Amino acid sequence: MDRTQGISRPDAGLETHARVTPPSGDPDNTQLLYSTCTRLWSPRRRVRVDPDRQHRYSATVSIPTQVPEHPWAVYLTDSDQRFRLLGFDFDSGRHGRGVAIEDSDRLASQLTELGVAHLRAHSGPTGGQHVWLRLAEAGADPDTVRKLAHALSQHYPSLDTSALTNPATGAVRPPGTPHRAGGRSTPHLQGRALITALAEVNRGTTPEVVTWLIARHPHVEQHPSPVRHRAVHQIVEDSTGPRLDRPHRSLPHRTEALLGTAPKPGVDRSALAHTILLSMARAGRSLDDARAAVATAPGLIRLREDAARGRDDTERQWSRALARAATFTANSDNAQREPIDDELDAIVHALAATTAHWGRRGGASDERILHALTALARTARTRILDIDCRRLGQTCALDASTVSRRLRVLAGEGWVTLTTPSAGTRAARWTLNLPPDLGAEITSHATQGEPAPASGLGLTPLTHHTHDLWSPLRSGGLGALTARVHWFYRSGVHSVTGLSEQTGYGTGAIEQALTRLRSTGLLRSNATGEQLLGVLETVAQTRGVAGTNARRALRHLVDRELFNWWNEEQEWRSTPGKKRGTRRTTSTGMLALPISAPARVRYGRFPTRSNGRADYFTARAVVSQISSASRSAA
Known part of the structure; x- marks a missing residue:
């Protein structure tokens, strides 16, 4: 087979003709689907x-081995953002x-x-419909699929085109997935007819089907809107060396400051050099200009030292x-x-400039939490976030208790501030602070509007560090320390001394981490992006x-259900007058109610011990049993 677990190989195309065999003991086809x-x-x-069944789909996880108990959605494109699946989503809501x-x-x-x-x-109990087909060969390019979505939208008013027009993050719930309102996405076919249809879809169809469908649906052409696009700056070369084909302009003041200031101890000098050279390139400077700067500028001392040792890397x-x-x-004018x-670029660059600081005990979790908060702040467009520890823990792949402890440490160091404590069902409000005065090299990126230098892995630190593989050593994973060593090793730092300087760990810990990585073959792999995630x-x-x-996310979901249930119980008990409410039950045969129903309606009265205290052990069993009953009924 040319595909493993459905992961595309863009250079090989779709050649799989896998047989579909229904597993025994699966009458509702959940495992098969x-x-x-x-x-x-x-x-x-x-x-x-x-x-949490809020229709946000804001987090991603590696495809679990077992069927998840909550809704999930598959991407329609591969790592090259070419469509390998077409999922047509007909929404009943409009x-x-x-x-x-x-x-x-x-259709x-x-x-x-x-x-x-x-x-x-059938997408779920609300009447929505999905139509799926799988593309063979190299898939379809995003522009052609976007044109198809525009054409179909003029013929099918209920078609939701968002996933078809967003090649980066567009995703649709596949057959067999739970719906947030109850039930699952259920194929129209069942039994032998379903098995036959799955086998036929597995073979894939030619990507030309996209153009065929466009031809069958006459439409008014879409006029391009003035959107941001990639600059088409050509690289030219003259007597001064390669440069961008754009006018020579003055360097930003921050870049001038970086050039004229020697890096402070602990600053990533390689990242600083890349920052400066990137700004010079955007300003129309040439290779000769870069060499002249390396020869004298204090900020480029890393490249100057390399040249003195006989390794001119300029x-x-x-x-x-x-x-x-x-x-x-x-x-060019940063108008948008x-x-x-x-502000967020400044925080990210501060994290990159203080990597050795996170080598302390608990520092790997702190660094991960800050990356997660920054990512959430970019989405929310604010540094003030209302978020509970469990939801933040899902984003940074940490337990809620760990997040709670480490947030207090970060608050003590000034990275975050607890603006409003949590109260009842209302999450705590945290402010992500601007970085402290760690030198001009930290804040320059924000002013220039340039992201921190990439590591060469094709992944963000958050995506890399939150992979299942870096689970604690006691659980069988390689550990957070090894994750950071792997990150910097793949960034080009191969010596034990260099890795120690970058990570802040002792040489003994570095050698142990390298041994683990070497034993798994990760030091030999050159994969990047989605391919690297496949290796991990x-x-x-x-x-x-x-x-x-994924299992941690499910535990957090149950924890939130218990928390909501207990708060509703407290509110019910404090209400004056005669108490009338649902009897407590642990029966798994009860009617499954929508997820939007109050917890006390779904689960009954909160269990208590003989002394009147809350019985969380029994309460957790009730939530788990009734959730299982709901899934079985679906």
Whole structure:
């Protein structure tokens, strides 16, 4: 097979013709659909999840080995953002159940006439419809699929085109997935007909089906809107060396300050050099300008020392900065940036400039929490966040208790401030502070609007550090310390001394981490991006830690349910007058109620011991049992 667990190989295409065999003891096809429509079809090794059933899908996890108990969605594109799946989502919310069914009927008829294998499913209890097909060969490019979505939207009013027009993060719930309002996404076919249809869809259909469908749906062309796009700056070369084909301009004041200031102890001098060269490249400077700066500027001492030791790396680093500057988002005047972007860039750069600081006890968790808060702040467009420890723990792959402890440490160091404590069901409000005065090299990035230098892994630190593989050593993972060593090793720091300087760990700990990485083959792998996640997932499965983060998310979901249930119980008890309420029950045969129903209605009275105190052990069993009953009924 050319695909493992549904992970695409863009250079090989789709060649799999896997047989679909229903597992025994699975009358509702849940395991069959999960193995096929999620694990086999997913173009990426990660899925988006909605553990609290709020339809946010803000977190991603590696594809779990077992069927999750909460909704999830698969991406439609692979790591190259080419569509390997087409999931047509007909929403009943805007025009009603009847229109959604009629629209899906008409599109399915078109596919049948074209001889295209596809699978239809009821998305859940609200009447929405999904139509799925799998693309063979190299998939379809995003622009063509976007054109198809525009054409179809003029014929099918209930079609939700968001996933088809967002190649980076667009995702749809596959067949077999729970719906937040109850039930699951259920195929129209059952039994042998379903098995046959899955086998046909597995073979894939030619990507030309996209153009066929466009031709069958006459439409008014979409006029391009003035959106941000990639600058098309060409790299040219003259007597002064390679440079961008753009006018020579003055360097930003912050870059001038970086050039004229020697790095402080503990600052990542390689990252600082990349920052300076990137800014020089965007200002139209040439290789000769870069060499002249390296010869004298205090801020580029790292490159100057390398040259003195006989390893002149200036030309290679300039080429790297030039290539990146050539593809920067067109926004020369920063007109579309907001102050929040500059502030968050400053925080990210402060984290990169103080990497050795996070080598202290608990520092790896602190660093991860700050990266998670920064990512959430970018989405919320504010540094003031209302977030509870469990939800933050899901984002940074830590237990809620760990997050609670480490937030207090970060508050003591000034990175965050507890603005408003939690109260009842209201989460605590935290302010992500601007970095302290750690030198000009920390805040320069924010002013220039440039992100921190990439590590060469093709991943963000948060995505890398939160993988299941880096679970604690006691659980069978490689540990957070090893994750940080791997990150810097893949960034080009290979010596034990260099890794110790970057991570803040002792040489003994570094050697142990390198031994672990060497034994798993991770030091030999050159994979990046989604391919690297695939390598990490393979090692995680071998070590038995795959799915750790998904299981943690489920525990946090139960914890939140218990918390809400107890608060509702407290409110009910404090209400004056005669008490009337639902009897407590632990029966798994009770009617499954929507997730939006109050906890006290779904679970009854909160269990208590003989002394009147809350019995959380029994309460947790009630939540687990009734949740299981709901899934079985679905």
